[in-house]
Amino acid sequence: MxxxxxxxxxxxxxxxxxxxxxxxxxxxxxxxxxxxxxxxxxxxxxxxxxxxxxxxxxxxxxxxxxxxxxxxxxxxxxxxxxxxxxxxxxxxxxLNESDALNEVIITGTLKPVSRLESPVPVEVYNNTFLKKNPTPNIFEALQNVNGVRPQLNCNICNTGDIHINGLEGPYTLVLIDGMPIVSGLSTVYGLSGIPNSLIEQIEVVKGPASSLYGSEAVGGLINIITKLPENAPRFFADGFATSWGEANLDAGFKSKVGKKATVLVGTNYFKYDQLIDNNNDNFTDLTLQDRISIFQKWDFKRSNKRKFSLAGRYFYEDRWGGELQWNDNFRGGDEVYGESIYTSRFELLGNYQLPTTEKIDFQFSYSDHDQNSVYGNIPYLAQQRIGFGQLIWDKKINNHDLLFGSTLRYNFYNDNTTATLKADEVTIPSIFVQDEISFNKKQSLLLGIRYDYDCRHGNIFTPRIAYRYKPTDEDIIRLNAGTGFRVVNLFTEEHAALTGARDVIIEETLEPEQSYNVNLNYLKKFYLKNSMYFTFDTSAWYTYFTNAIIPDYDTNPNQIIYDNLDGYSTSKGLSLNIDAVFGSGISGSIGATYQDISQTENGVKSKQILTESFSGVWSFSYKNYATNLAFDYTGSLYGPMRLPLLGELDPRREFSPTWSIQNIQVTFDGFNNFEIYGGVKNLLNWTPNKGNPFIIARADDPFDENVEFDNNGNVVATQNNPFALTFDPSYVYGPNQGIRAFFGLGYKLN
Incomplete structure (x- = not known):
């Protein structure tokens, strides 16, 4: 029983x-x-x-x-x-709508504020944006940002800079966590090796920001904000490879150290070692690269929730491009042409809130960049060090939100070229004050001024004013005006400075470049039925430059002539961004920019070289929740731009055609903690050699052994050189990389 x-x-x-x-x-x-x-x-x-x-x-x-x-x-x-x-x-x-416009931004006013409440228009791009078109570095990822274009300056070594609204790289300031450690020489290298999984968001300000950030923030700035350790996954890994042979791996983890510290560690490794020459000029179409980057960020808990964070990064890269038969044995010689660059840099940055009753932060950073490179048989050895310290006092009094700042910046640069007669070493102290006045919920006014003292140029003042008017919850109008400045740096990585011994001629005492800017921004939100909403963000801008400093390599081929422009230059244009969220997992965005950048000297107006008159970007996404599949289609479009010809006989196109890069990606995330993705980049298989007889001038004679010159140093047309050209790889406006497939796998443990 x-x-x-x-x-x-x-x-x-x-x-x-x-x-x-x-x-x-x-x-x-x-x-x-x-x-x-x-x-x-x-x-x-x-x-x-x-x-x-x-x-x-x-x-x-x-x-x-x-x-x-x-x-x-x-x-x-x-x-x-x-x-x-x-x-x-x-x-x-x-469920509540997650409006990206309510994201917290820092860059516009140097303090956390809702994007909707900021008097300065700031564009925000988060990690989801980066994943729609995975790239091995931030430099390439920025091609999908409206009005921002990564510009390659060399067909062989693939170095470049970042254009904002058509203005060249020296006018763009790049920050990491608000610190100016990516500058000048290091723009391309400083934007490589940051694991995308560690990026919280990218903030873009278009137009002068010198009143807060000083020199170099003349055309705009890009602030790459990394995650706080507490917000990062416990472990992550993401790797992808392309049919061209590129391989990229990101990996990292976070861990508690004791009771009061959390550390975030991330690494990036990128490898490309395939010799590809699809345009048949005996030169590599894409620079071969081998790089590693190690990133670490600490966050410490303190009493009264005071901040203390410390981050560091080390970056090393070996890259080369050139004739297909080149190897390390030919480095620096004149038998086989190659451009080989060894880069080693480290960065340190931190933020410490002082133990005072007032909210006072001390921010600091230091970067050391060492570059050992050769261009054929011409060595280019350069060092750049940037030290930065800043005290910020944030104080609210009634309806006044005040910010006081004191900054000390140390710049050191030296290289072995004739463009640098001696090491450029300067310490620049600065102070700034900002007052944001809130009249009511609809109106606010921001007033700011900065004072810098540069021993080379004396006193420099940069004021600005910003007005925000919000007539309804769906409409925002912003009007910004201000000035910017940029001090001259007589160093360059341009090939023109490395083609031979040139005398450096400074015709006058060089004054800082000055800019005067006005920007009008209007943002409109539409909420429709069936869970759909649209955001329209449009801007119009005008910038006037005086004292522009442009190195002249053309007047005399034996000289580099520096002087202030005898005239003025202008940048003006319109931009529009539309973001939309539809039902059924569909979303999209589209942006367009029209711009006119020119300079006028002695009454003669000329268009800026390598600057498109219009551009566009787009992104469309669809998520099918039943199958756990997501589809992303991204692209960019660029209008014609004037290209750097070598003379009247040069048979290459004077203007580029309208060209487009388009990509598609499919992602499956039906596995726990895993996702698989793959797709095709450059669907149209566009490359700049189409429609041109060649891209690299005199690729068969890279050391100009068979080029004849007259008594004035000008190239003479001969039977072997009918177009009177010298070897020149700077005729470049887009990547030589054609269509390619990619496949990746990601893992994240939260």
């Missing part, structure tokens, strides 16, 4: 254990049912999609505790923990 009771009890227990239940519910947004929302039980393969009435049902759940998650594109994700014992459950989710 006892055995029978035990058998019956065991059978009932087994029956209950095998019984399954379901979770039913409803997803609402502002009381309205939200169709096609994604519902799933975390860490399981159980999930559902809401129907037209916002209802869902997840079946076959065994007894236990589950985290049920509701998500929908454009809405903040919600999670509820439920425990299933012996019956079905019903739950209701209320």
């Amino acid at each position: 006892e055995l029978l009771k035990i058998f019956i009890w065991f059978s009932c227990t087994l029956s209950i254990a095998q019984e399954s239940f379901k979770v039913q519910g409803l997803v609402l947004s502002e009381g309205i049912p939200l169709p096609y929302a994604n519902i799933y039980a975390e860490n399981t393969k159980k999930g559902a999609i809401t129907d037209d009435k916002g209802k869902f049902s997840i079946s076959n759940l065994e007894p236990g505790t589950y985290s049920i998650v509701a998500s929908f594109t454009g809405y903040t994700k919600k999670k509820k923990t439920v425990t299933i014992t012996d019956k079905d459950l019903k739950i209701i989710f209320h």
Whole structure:
């Protein structure tokens, strides 16, 4: 009898254990049912999609505790923990719109503020934006930002700079966590090797920001903000490879160290070693690269929630391009042409809030960049060191939000070229004050001024004013005006300075470049039925430059002549960004920019070289929650730009055609913590050699052994050189890399 009771009890227990239940519910947004929302039980393969009435049902759940998650594109994700014992459950989710415009930004005013409340228009691009078109570095990723273009300056070594609204690289300041450690010589290298998984967001300000950031922020600035360790995943790894043979790997982790410290560690490794010459000029189409970067960031808990963070990064790269038969044995010689660059740099940056009753932060950074490179048989050895310290006092008095700052910046630069007669070493002290006045919820006014003392140029003042008017919750008008300045640096990595011994001629005492800018921005939001909304963001700008300093290599081929422009230059244009979120997992954005950049000297107006008159970018995404598949289509379009010809006989195009780079990607994230992605880059297989007889001038004679010159140093046309050219790889306006497939795998443990 006892055995029978035990058998019956065991059978009932087994029956209950095998019984399954379901979770039913409803997803609402502002009381309205939200169709096609994604519902799933975390860490399981159980999930559902809401129907037209916002209802869902997840079946076959065994007894236990589950985290049920509701998500929908454009809405903040919600999670509820439920425990299933012996019956079905019903739950209701209320999702709120996740408006990217409410992101917290720092760059515009040097303090955290809602993007909607900032009097300075700031564009924000988060990690999701970077994942739509995975790239091995931030430099390439910026090609999908409206009005921003990574410009390659050399067909062989692939170095370049970043143009904002058509202005060249020296006018763009690049920051990491607000610190000016990426500058001048190091722009391309400083933007490589930062794992995309460690980037919280990228903030872009278009127009002068010198009143807060000093020299170099004349055309605009880009601030790359890395994640706080507490916000990063516990472990992450992401790697992808392309059909061209490129391989990129990001990996990292975070860990608690004791009770008061958290550390975030990230590494990036990139390798490309394939010899590809699709344009048949015996030169590599893409620079071969081998680089590694190690990043570490510490966050310390202090009393009264005071901040203290410290970060460091080391970067090393070996890159080369040139004739296909080149190897290290030919480095620096004149037998086989190659451009070989060894780069070693380290960076340190931190933020420490002083233990005072007032909110005072001390921010600091230091970077050391060492470059050992050769261009054919011409060595280019350069060092750049930047030290930076800044005290910021944030004080609120009634409706005045005040900011006081004191800055000390140390710049050191030296190289072995004739453009640098002696090491450029200077320490620049600065002070600035800013007052943001809130009249009411609709209107605010920002006033600011900065004072810099440069021993080479004396006193420099840069004021600015910004006005924000918000007539409704869906409309914002911003008017910004101010000045900018840039001090001259007589160093360059241009090939023209490395082609032979040139005398440096400074015709006058060089004055800092000055700019005067006005920018009008209008932002409009539309909320439609069926969970759709649109954002329109449009700007018009005008910038006037005086004292522009442009090195002249053309007047005399034996000289580099520096002087201030005898006239003025201008930058003016219009830009429009449209972001849209539709139902059913569809979202998209499109941007367009029209610009006119020119200089006028002695009454003669000329267009700036390598500057497009119009450009466009777009991104369209679709997420199918039922299959866990996401599709991304991104692209960019550039109008004609004037190209650097070598003379009247040069047969290459004087203007580029309108050209476009387009990419497509498919991502599957149906596995726990894993995602798989792949796609095609440069779908149109566009390269700049199409329509040109050649890209690199005199590729068959890279050391100009068969070039004849007259007594004035001008090239003479001969039977072997009918176009009167010298070897020149600077005729470049886009990448030589054609169509290619890519495949990647990512893992993240939160």
